[in-house]
Amino acid sequence: MGRLVESLILIEHRSRCFPLPTPSANGNCLTKRTTAKDLDQGLLDLYDDYAHGRLTRRDYVKRLTAFAVGGLTVETLEQTLAPNYALAEQVSADDPRIKTETIEYASPQGGGTIKGLLARPATGESFPAVVVIHENRGLNPYVADVARRLAVDGFLALAPDALSPLGGYPGNDDDGRAMQAKRDRTEMLEDFIAAAKLLDTHELSTGKVGAVGFCFGGGIVNQLAVRIPDVLDAGVPFYGRQPEATDVSKIKTPLLIQNAGLDRRILAGAPAFEKALAENGVPFEAHVYEDVNHGFHNDTTPRYDEPAAKLAWTRTIAWFKKYLA
Numbered sequence: 001m002g003r004l005v006e007s008l009i010l011i012e013h014r015s016r017c018f019p020l021p022t023p024s025a026n027g028n029c030l031t032k033r034t035t036a037k038d039l040d041q042g043l044l045d046l047y048d049d050y051a052h053g054r055l056t057r058r059d060y061v062k063r064l065t066a067f068a069v070g071g072l073t074v075e076t077l078e079q080t081l082a083p084n085y086a087l088a089e090q091v092s093a094d095d096p097r098i099k100t101e102t103i104e105y106a107s108p109q110g111g112g113t114i115k116g117l118l119a120r121p122a123t124g125e126s127f128p129a130v131v132v133i134h135e136n137r138g139l140n141p142y143v144a145d146v147a148r149r150l151a152v153d154g155f156l157a158l159a160p161d162a163l164s165p166l167g168g169y170p171g172n173d174d175d176g177r178a179m180q181a182k183r184d185r186t187e188m189l190e191d192f193i194a195a196a197k198l199l200d201t202h203e204l205s206t207g208k209v210g211a212v213g214f215c216f217g218g219g220i221v222n223q224l225a226v227r228i229p230d231v232l233d234a235g236v237p238f239y240g241r242q243p244e245a246t247d248v249s250k251i252k253t254p255l256l257i258q259n260a261g262l263d264r265r266i267l268a269g270a271p272a273f274e275k276a277l278a279e280n281g282v283p284f285e286a287h288v289y290e291d292v293n294h295g296f297h298n299d300t301t302p303r304y305d306e307p308a309a310k311l312a313w314t315r316t317i318a319w320f321k322k323y324l325a
């Protein structure tokens with residue numbers, strides 16, 4: 001636990017504002033980033049259990065006390081592990097390279113009317129399209145930024161909010177997680193199927209449709225490949241739950257599978273899934289990024305790993321450009 005104590009200064013500074021001589025896109029301050037290497041792996045695993053609903057908030061806080069040593073408080077640890085959205089924005093909503101709008105679309109088999117962020121390049125008439133699927137907490141600022149990043153790279157990106165029937169993303173991940181747990185998973189899948197079908201015929205779409213998702217969203221990408229192989233032309237699941245073995249034979253969509261080396265839960269099902277894909281002749285690549293955590297692409301928490309995230313994203317864009325051309 002020595003590494004944790006040594007990181008006290010980093011942690012205490014994580015939510016502070018340091019003045020900048022020239023205001024940035026995030027304002028006139030710099031927020032210091034704490035990384036996974038600054039923290040005990042047991043602490044990161046504890047947060048992962050909480051983030052995925054395997055621990056109640058009460059149990060999470062109780063277990064955090066074991067790490068509150070050397071001057072650290074439970075409150076400081078909570079703040080350190082929680083998302084810091086000041087760190088996430090790579091492409092602002094008013095970036096001149098893109099155009100964005102909030103749209104509504106029908107999901108009759110799902111939540112009824114779903115809202116989403118639609119982002120596209122500022123110039124051009126039609127674009128390959130990508131559904132961007134959030135984690136288990138609704139359309140938060142990180143996932144919205146991912147949609148804008150795709151627009152910068154030449155795609156029509158739609159990031160639906162599965163919390164729309166409940167009022168939408170509430171502004172923080174803890175409440176968003178609790179809200180999403182109330183929704184029926186089958187209906188949420190239908191919401192994203194409806195999004196893919198919308199992009200398939202959208203006036204700004206070339207008719208080529210991909211999907212990228214993270215955590216819960218990665219599992220949804222795999223399910224889209226099972227359910228709508230005639231619509232989905234490419235998929236990129238980041239650390240997503242694998243489909244049932246009996247469903248793999250339905251997959252025709254080329255998949256780029258991105259997993260974290262420390263993510264034992266997802267990696268446990270990876271070999272069988274990849275073997276079944278190979279046996280069924282599905283084009284796929286599978287990458288495991290060693291020594292990084294589940295959620296390594298999410299640049300709002302200490303689990304973010306910049307080298308792995310950048311490499312994974314470069315591969316993602318290349319995959320979509322190959323199969324959505």
